Amino acid sequence: MTHKLFCFPYAGGGASFYRAWPDTGVHGFQVVPVQLPGREELFVEPFHDSVGQAADDLAGRITGSLGPSDEVSLFGHSFGAVLAFEVARRLAGSRPPVHLVVSGSANPVTPLPREAADLDDDQFVARVEMLAGYTHPALSDPDLRDIVLPALRADVALHESYVAEDPRPIPVPITVVRGATDHIVSAEDCVAWGAVTSQRCDQVELPGGHMYLVDDSAPLFDLLRRVLAGSLL
DSSP states (O other), X not given: OOEEXXXXXXXXXXXXXXXXXXXXXXXXXXXXXXXXXXXXXXXXXOOOSSHHHHHHHHHHHHHHHOOTTOEEEEEEETHHHHHHHHHXXXXXXXXXXXXXXXXXXXXXXXXXXXXXXXXXXXXXXXXXXXXXXXXXXXXXXXXXXXXXXXXXXXXXXXXXXXXXXXXSOBSSOEEEEXXXXXXXXXXXXXXXXXXXXXXXXXXXXESSSTTHHHHOOHHHHHHHHHHHTTOOO
């Protein structure tokens, strides 16, 4: 039996971020980075049209990759958190996740304001960087920006247009993580995730802002290890 932790990227991100995490097999679970279309090795594939379509596709891919005795948990940050939630809902009927860990995100029944998707490129980059408190290094290089920007735009458009189609709680325990100085997601936003699960919902703060896991992923990785081992508290 293998406990697989499927990790969903933040807006504009790719699977390579999670591939840089340490080999986790010795800790009782295996990190499985989730790659979205339109980036890295899936660069030529078209972007998803909606969060629902993305979740249908990703849930099918995850299910198809599992062995009969594999256990599943999910992690997602920011945009990745709503993807992970919607995938968890789709898996709940057949391969219920052991745990869902969401990070840097308000609960999925709270719509986001449309603040960035309709702006021109320069305004869009400035707005996203202001909202996230993080500057992607590639966006300052004109050649790399042309590669990164379409995926970032596509993800932000999906996130800002997302509304949970099914508000019923899922039968999956949730741990909600935020950076202690996150200026986007409040502690109250994290507590509100309790409304979308019929199981336990814990809130945890880690040092840093909205993109705390980019600055230092070690505290998050340690938290994931403890959560998946069932020893959060």
